[in-house]
Amino acid sequence: MTALAALSAYLPQGPGWLPTWQLIVAVTATLNTIGNMTSVAASRKLYNSAPAFVNPLQSRTFAIWTLTSAVVRFYAAYNIHNKMIYDIALFTYLFAFFHFGSELLIFRTARPAVPNMSPVVVASTSLVWMLSQYDFYVVRS
Secondary structure, eight states: OOHHHHHHTTSOOSSSSHHHHHHHHHHHHHHHHHHHHHOSHHHHHHTTTOGGGOOHHHHHHHHHHHHHHHHHHHHHHHOTTBHHHHHHHHHHHHHHHHHHHHHHHTSOSOOSOHHHHHHHHHHHHHHHHHHHTHHHHOBOO
């Protein structure tokens, strides 16, 4: 058995690429959590217009918020047809989009740069993808 075959047994088995995307985003968020729990450097890159506002407590709080989103998205990856889980995962992207969008446009604690634009791109792409494919994935009772 090849390494790829062994790994594929653990990947989401749902149709299409959205379940795999959910898993990729969940794993990335988990890694981001580790970075934010151990250092303020990652958070300071996100809030690059106000790095003085980023302290260890804020960074750890952001890490837990990110980990919570990762868990929801992990569940969505493996339960993509469950309406409640799908809806909650969709809301995690809406909240992320609102949070990062408001920090960029309203509160101005961030200015456009790769570290803070990537969550905006992931959130907006995921929102559009999930909304456009809702009827394909969600089993309504």
